[in-house]
Amino acid sequence: MNALPTIHIACDHAGFSLKQELLPLLSSLGYTIVDHGTDSNESCDYPLFAHKLAEALTETDLGILLCGTGIGMSMAANRHPHIRAALCTTELHAQMSRRHNNANVLCLGARITGSDLAKAIVLAFLHAAFEGDRHARRVAQLNLA
Numbered sequence: 001m002n003a004l005p006t007i008h009i010a011c012d013h014a015g016f017s018l019k020q021e022l023l024p025l026l027s028s029l030g031y032t033i034v035d036h037g038t039d040s041n042e043s044c045d046y047p048l049f050a051h052k053l054a055e056a057l058t059e060t061d062l063g064i065l066l067c068g069t070g071i072g073m074s075m076a077a078n079r080h081p082h083i084r085a086a087l088c089t090t091e092l093h094a095q096m097s098r099r100h101n102n103a104n105v106l107c108l109g110a111r112i113t114g115s116d117l118a119k120a121i122v123l124a125f126l127h128a129a130f131e132g133d134r135h136a137r138r139v140a141q142l143n144l145a
Contacts, residue, residue: 004029004030004031004032005061005062006031006032006033006061007034007061007062007064007126008033008034008036008056008061009022009023009026009033009034009035009036009053009064009065009066010035010036010037010038010049010052010063010064010066010073011049011065011110012046012049012066012072013042013043013044014066014067015065016040016041017041018108018110018113018118021119022064022118022119022122025122026122029126034056036056046072050065050076050077051077051080053065053077053105054083055080057082057104057105059082061104062105062106063077063104064105064106064107064122064125065105065106065107066107066108066109066110067109067110068109068112069109069111069112070087070107070113073107074086074087074105074107077107081143083104084097084103084104086103086106087107088106088107089109089113089121090121091124094106095124095125096128097125097128099129099135100135101139102130102136102139103125106121106122106125108121
């Protein structure tokens with residue numbers, strides 16, 4: 001049996017409450033969690049937390065980024081060549097982002113995704129696996145450099 005990946009998680013002020021709801025779920029599933037902040041709902045700059053998580057993520061780790069819409073976090077994280085961040089609003093998005101795109105970071109919008117749906121999306125993301133084969137060739141083409 002494969003060991004569970006380490007889960008890195010980070011948020012801005014808008015995602016703080018949802019992060020607090022996701023942490024117990026991740027812990028209950030047996031994941032090692034690295035929390036890169038923020039630690040309150042006080043206004044802060046989302047790119048700092050996206051970059052912090054991206055820089056810490058190893059090849060076998062997965063990440064979860066939370067902000068108001070998920071858009072800013074996904075844009076910031078995807079600046080890093082080893083990051084394949086996917087903004088997901090449904091369980092199917094999450095499954096397919098892992099299965100076909102080998103996404104290693106899940107982005108969620110805390111202001112547009114309810115807690116129960118967010119938890120379902122996280123579970124779908126974590127339980128899906130990259131299919132490789134023809135998808136590996138396509139994923140390899142994502143980086144321009």
